Amino acid sequence: MATNKLLLVLCLSLLASEAIGRQGQTQLGQAQQCRIQRLTASQPARQIESEGGVTELWDENEAQFQCAGVAPIRNILRPNSLSLPNFHPAPRLVYIERGQGLLGVSFPGCAETFQSSGRKGRHQQQEQEEQEQGRSSRRDQHQKIRRIRKGDVVALPPGVAHWCFNDGSEELVAVSITDLNHQANQLDQKLRAYYLAGGLPREGRHSQQGQDTFQNVLRGFDEELMAEAFNVPVEIVRRMKGEDGRGLIVNAQGMSMIRPDEREEEREYEGEPRSNGLEETWCTMRLHQNIDERTKADVYSKGAGQLNIVNQHKLPILRFMDMSAEKGKLFSEALYTPHWLINSHGIVYVTRGEAQVQIVDHSGQSIMNDRVKQGSMFVVPQYYAASMKAGRDGIEWLTFRTTGSPMRSPVAGYTSIFRAMPLQIITNSYQIAPSQAQDLKFNRGREGFFAAPRRSS
Amino acid sequence: MATNKLLLVLCLSLLASEAIGRQGQTQLGQAQQCRIQRLTASQPARQIESEGGVTELWDENEAQFQCAGVAPIRNILRPNSLSLPNFHPAPRLVYIERGQGLLGVSFPGCAETFQSSGRKGRHQQQEQEEQEQGRSSRRDQHQKIRRIRKGDVVALPPGVAHWCFNDGSEELVAVSITDLNHQANQLDQKLRAYYLAGGLPREGRHSQQGQDTFQNVLRGFDEELMAEAFNVPVEIVRRMKGEDGRGLIVNAQGMSMIRPDEREEEREYEGEPRSNGLEETWCTMRLHQNIDERTKADVYSKGAGQLNIVNQHKLPILRFMDMSAEKGKLFSEALYTPHWLINSHGIVYVTRGEAQVQIVDHSGQSIMNDRVKQGSMFVVPQYYAASMKAGRDGIEWLTFRTTGSPMRSPVAGYTSIFRAMPLQIITNSYQIAPSQAQDLKFNRGREGFFAAPRRSS
Amino acid sequence: MATNKLLLVLCLSLLASEAIGRQGQTQLGQAQQCRIQRLTASQPARQIESEGGVTELWDENEAQFQCAGVAPIRNILRPNSLSLPNFHPAPRLVYIERGQGLLGVSFPGCAETFQSSGRKGRHQQQEQEEQEQGRSSRRDQHQKIRRIRKGDVVALPPGVAHWCFNDGSEELVAVSITDLNHQANQLDQKLRAYYLAGGLPREGRHSQQGQDTFQNVLRGFDEELMAEAFNVPVEIVRRMKGEDGRGLIVNAQGMSMIRPDEREEEREYEGEPRSNGLEETWCTMRLHQNIDERTKADVYSKGAGQLNIVNQHKLPILRFMDMSAEKGKLFSEALYTPHWLINSHGIVYVTRGEAQVQIVDHSGQSIMNDRVKQGSMFVVPQYYAASMKAGRDGIEWLTFRTTGSPMRSPVAGYTSIFRAMPLQIITNSYQIAPSQAQDLKFNRGREGFFAAPRRSS
Incomplete structure (x- = not known):
């Protein structure tokens, strides 16, 4: 715990030089307003049932999501199901809450560097067909496939098509935030997804959210x-355009042969990424990073909790996406002391347990003082003061942030603003005695922004 | 054609590292909306007749231009005419469709490095006048003058005054896009031009577009x-402020002596530009690059067409302007297969021929399926799927893009998203046989996103 | 004076390479409109009286401030008064108009590298208290304290808490601009300040500007x-949250012991700042730079005036803040010739004397032709042409600019657009004789954009 601060200092400093200097990656569009009177943790407002799973959408028009300029989605893929290829105009950061799967991302212009390792399941009929067409000797080649699993933070850049297949034995649950405000999105601030296959059945109701969003874009072509x-032949095209009613996630077969190179190690990025002008930079960019590993905590407070951060330094594509994630954990009744987020909003998704959350706006009004539970989501607007007290069983959460290099400013603890101030400033600010100011400044000792529960004495 | 892909891979990769990481150069202002129900190629909505030529304005309030945040203009300068000095708050990218001329750009603080080569035409009266005033021995000195000609893409940075003189024997036709959304413009998203001479005659109608835009700004000073x-003397000032009714483009005389250094070679930029802290960086920056040269195609498909790209790597000032251009050509009945633009809008201007254009929005609705002809302009919104089939005589066009490092994602062909996917993803997405998936994936062979017409067999 | 131009060329060129390439640091939000019919120099619209001083607010809803996206404030701290710790979501640039003081900025995660030099004033009672609690031997440690004084330009980054103490014998007057448009602000474009102590008394009137802005944010927590x-103990917390009616600036005691290291030299920054990955970059960043020193003028015109510029090259944090300042001085009846600001708005605050100001918009309409006096403020919108003629006693002013690397384009003088043009362009633009064009181009000789008064001849 004694090295906590040093780590923090180093970590924050590394971030800082770019943090405040962030280059205009956010736009305040028409819809974005942060005049929030009341914040409430919210649940998905709508479900899209597909053959192979469920897509759950939070209401992007909710004031808190409008303020942050994001649209949250939770996708649930059943085993052996495939999320159909699609792309979206804004960057999306995904947290794999449960399960595992395979992710394919089609970078335009990158080489097909993966060979499928065999075709055992297709021996009879297909191979025969192929021989008729003189193609049998050709192995299938495609772009890199990535293994994703529970605890991964996955970056999906804007505009590139991707698919995901659940090859595990349990449901694959993926929670994501799409940053509609990101500069890569030159369209308006509306959740849009372009599907290359499948799509929602049209039911004639155009007013409902998503009704015109999750559609097959090939359908419109001649x-x-x-x-x-x-x-x-035209028949194939008809299949491509056809609305078969299976939705956005479908049952898939014969997928057993597809395997990423499982020996691939996820290494933490070392050093600063630089465009080297070769395709490696882009085509082989790492897109995911595990955030759940306890041993890799960035902040650890004995008896209080821990915080893992995946920022642009650990996952360089986040520099381009200008997003990041933090996985937090508070032990039973521990406290995440009041703090504010400096250079972004935070969108918090509770993955386990419960906590009491307090958020205060710039005028000192408490806009949230609620118990939050697993599966709910809420926004901590930039610069608003927030605190969280874990319930009996503690709490775990994932915070998406709309910056690649997140910073926070704690009010209490070892790295707090009060530690940074001379005692006399504190005594004069609050008209308290020097000894009281010292208490305020030092009573948390070497604890950081996570505080262990007070012993009742 | 076999090296097509390699070229593309390299080219796209070079672009990519910055492409997605583009740093917030676009703003979604109040006016910008991309809820387009129907796209139509459009013609200029208004003409401003001047003594020496015509200024044609597209209606910047048209939905498609609002979506892209741009204002298109076509200027036609008759021989021996001068476009009067003016500047604009947003960057402008110009394509010289016809003719040739001289361009002067007044960079503040840069040295007058050009000496006019003589004064033959002014021998008599003027020289005498000068001698009376003791100035006869002084040669005129001014900033660099640039030769521009058909096929050039010309970058006019925001806020710097420029003039253009048609010293050729045919009309000089310049089509341009002003990127009103660019961050350099801290004013609102309205086409504004500040003239230092001339200006529109006031006709008392203030509601009409341009009526308060193309005015002499010196007029307002005491x-x-x-x-x-x-x-x-005050008389000279009166001439400067005077509205002489000649408009924005005037007949010019005695200009024969002005000549840029015609030996100046347009070299393609090699390597990455870096601010060296010396005036060369800025004052001698290259502002134009020819995009018409057939031998410099970036993409060439035998029997189908070719594409020349001028991006920030070829013309470094485009990094600052965050704009680029592509000159495309399709041969008779060839196909620009469906694709989407990843990191910008495209504004297409048809320079020759005809084609059938299909554009599909994110909900799969066809919002355009029209025949476009020479001289018309339309927007391909970011991420919307578009395709184009050339008419009998082929088509040529110029696409302005609102990014310095354009990317596209083709649906078909050698660099397509389907090539990047494993066969099983395709079979499962469309419920087609593996052999059909192979057809979909490979039938275009080594062709890129330009496809030669199918032989009727 | 002969080196004027060289200096300018070098200076402007240094700026230029980044100037136009500035990366999207400004957002055109909903509220921002620049359709100004009439500009008037304005005075603060509202005063907040506190125990130790006065906070004066200009009306941020005034059209000119809406156009520039800024909120001006003037703080007056009486001797021995403390501006209570607060932070704001947008970057603030401050000019110290009068007096001196100590500034503390609490950078999160930075080390407490300052030891207060002693505790003489607290010997008796407090030390006793401390001994009781076993803390007496601990010297107070806190982050760096900075000495600020008349003429300093002070950069306050967004989101970091700061306090200021007037330890001088006269009033400390600080005029500032908060750049609400800056990308660091992901909230809406409204002046917000988050106080950690004190705060406005609530008077039940919520409609008034500032009423919900200058509040104690800790008040809202349980x-x-x-x-x-x-x-x-809870009693201390009650003091922290308490509204004691002292306001935003309070009388302070026992502050005599706090001293920055007065030997610290303000050196001009040499070379380009680079993130070195160590905490020095951020934690020890220089936050202020004197702009009043006559000997450090960037532009000096004998008999006319001078201009000192503090931009991102002199004060590197301004690169992150994307703001800068210029201190100008015109001698009696000298002229700041017509010019426009290229890459930002200018917000002018008159510090001494008077002048006649003319500002002309893009349509050639004069939108301002007024006498401005000490203490008033007005906006020069980007690209609008402006000029200023000093009164009998000259004028001094401070211009805040919404860019880190300001550029201007003068119409007259040594670095003007006319110097950059060939004579024939001028003769043809205005239909004047070559000799008149020469007068226009050269009559100002080697004078820059500041012109000495014409001798009546």
Whole structure:
């Protein structure tokens, strides 16, 4: 615990030089307003049932999400299900809450560097077909496939198509935030997703959220033109455009052969990334980083809790996405002391347990003082003061942040603003005795912003 | 054609590292909305007739231009005409569609490094006048003059005054996009131009677009103050402020002596530009680059077409302007297969021929399926899927893009998203046979996003 | 005076490479509009009286401040008064108009590198108390304290808490601009300040500006939670939250012992700052730079005036803040010739004397032609042409600019746009004789944009 502060100092300093200097990555659009009277943890407002799973959408028009400029989604893929290829105009940061799967991201112009390792399941009929067409000897080649699993933070850059397949034995649950405010999005601040297959069945109701968002974009093209573009018969094009009613997530077969190179090690990034002008930079960029490993905590307070941070230094693509994530854990009745987030909003998703959360706005009004539970989500607006007291069983949460290099300013503890101030400033500010100011400044000792519960004495 | 892909890979990769990481250069202001129901290629909505030419304005309030945040203009200068000095708060990218001319850009603080080569035409009267005033021996000195000609993409940075003189024998036609959304513009998103001479005659109608935009800004200053500022008689100031009814483009005389150093070679930029702290960086920055040269194509598809790109790597000032241009050409009945633009909008101007254009929005609705012709302009919104099929005589076009490092994601062909996917993803997405998936993935062979017309077989 | 131009060229060039390439640090939000019909120099609209001084607020809703996206404030601290710790979501640039004081800025995570030099004033009672608690041997330690004095430009980054103590014998007057448009502010464009102590008394009137802005943010937290967070008795927390009616600036005692290291030299920054990954970069960053020293003028015109510039090259934190300041001085009846600001707005605060100011908009309408006096403030919108003629006693002013690397384009003088143009362009633009064009171009000789008064001849 004694090295806590040093770590923090180093960590924050590394972040800081870019943090405040962040270059205009956020836009205050028409819809964005942060005049929040009352914050409440919220649940998904809508479910889209598909053949192979469920897509749960929070209401992006809720004041708190409008303020942060984000749209939260939770995808649940059943085993052997495939989330159909799609892309979105704004960057999306995903946290794998449960399960595991395979992720494919189609970077335009990158080489197909992966060979599927065999075709055992397709021996009979297909191979015969292929031989008829003289293709049998060709192994399938495609871009890199990535293994993602519980605890991973996954970065999906704007505009690149991706698919995800649950090859595990339990549900794959992925919670995500799409940063609609990000400069990469030159369209308006509305959740949009472009599906290349599948899509929602049209039910004639256009007013409902998502009704015009999760649609097959190939549907709009002329059949003849598509057939010519791909040089395939029109029947195939009809299948591509067809609304088969399976939705956004489908049951998949014959996928057992696809495997990423499981020997691939996730290494922590060392040093500063630089564009080297070669395709490696982009095509092989690491897209995910585990945030759950206890041994890799960035902040650890004995008896209080811990915090793991995945920022642009650990996962360099986050520099481009200008997002990051923090996984927090508070032990039973421990306290996340009052603090404010300096250079971004925080969007908190509770993954386990309960806590009492207090958030205060700039005018000193308490806008939230609620018990939050597993599965709920709420926004901590930038610069608003927030605190959290864990329940009996502690709490774990994931905070998405709308910056690649998150900073916070704690009010109490070892790295607090009061530690930074001379005693006389404190005594004069509050008209208290010097000894009281000393208490305020030092009573937390070497504890950071996580405080162990007070012993009742 | 076999090296197509390698080229693309390299090119896209070079772009990519900055492309997605682009630093907030676009603002979604109040006016910008991308809820387009229907796209139509459009013609200029208004003409301003001047003594020496015509200024044609597209309606910047059209939904598609509002979405892209741009204002298109076409200037036509007759031979021996001068576009009067003016500046604008947002960066402007110009394509010289026809003719040639001389461009002067007044960078504040840069040295007058050009000496006019002689004064032959002014021998008699003027020289005499000068001798009376004891100035005859002084040669005129001014900043660099640049030769621009058909096929050039010209970058006009925000806030610097520029003039253009048509010294050729045919009309000089310049089509341009002003990026009103660019961060350099801290004013509102309205086309503004500040003229230092000339200006529109006031006709009392203030509601019409442009009526309060193309005006002489010196007009508003006190005559005495101006006379003092320049230390000249008030009569000269009256001429400067006078509305002589000649408009924005005037007939010019005695300009034969001005010549840029025609030996100046346009070299392609090699390596990365770096601010060296010396005036060269800025004062001698290259402002134009030819995009028409067939031999410098970035993408070439035999029998299909070619694409020349001028991005921030070829013309470094585009890094600052965050704009770029692509000159495309499709041969007879060739196809620009469906694709989407990743990190910007595209504003397409047809320079020759005809094509059928299809554009599909995120909900799969076809918002455009029209025949476009020479001289018309339309927007391809970011991430919307678009395709184009050339008419009998092929088509040529110029796409302005609101990024310095453009990227696209093709649906079909050698660099397509389907090539990047494993076959099983395709079979499961569309419920088609593996052989059909292979057709979809490979039938275009080594062709890129430009596809030659199918032989009717 | 002959080296004027060289200096300017070098200076402007240094700025320029980044100037136009500035990366999207400004947002055009909903409220920002620059359709100004009439500009008037304005005075503070509201005063907040506190125990130890006065906070004067200009009306941030005035059209000119809305256009620039800034909120001006003037703070007056009486001797021995303390401006209570607070922070704000947007960067603030301060000019110390009068007096001197001590500034403390609490950077989160930075070390407490300052030891107060002694505790003489507290010998008796307090030390006794401390001994009782076994703390007497501990010297107070806190973060760096900075000496600020008349003429300093002080940068206050967004989100970091700061306090200021007037330890001088005269009033400390600090004029500031908060750049609400800055990208660091992901909240809306409203002046917000978060006080950690004190705060405005609530008077039940919520409509008035500032009424909900200058409040104690700790007030909103639960007392028990606060007590636990700090591990102090609830009584102390009550003092922290209490509204004692002293306001935002309070009388302070026992502050005599706090002293910055007065040997600290303000050196001009040499070379380019680079993040070195160590805490020095951030924790010891220089936050202020004197702009009043006559000998350090960046522009000096004999008989006319001078200009001192503090930009991101002299004070590197301004690169992150994307703001800068210029201190100008015109001698009796000298002229600041017409010019426009290229990459930002200017917010002018008159510190001494008087002048006649003319500002012309893009349509050539004069929107201001007024006499401005000491203490008034007005905006020069980006690209609008402005000029200023000093009164009998000259004028001094401070211009805040919403860019870290300010540029201007003068119409007249040695670095003007006309000097940059060939004579024929001028003759043809205004239909004047070559000799008149020469007058226009050269009559100001080697004078820059400041022109000495014309001798009546």
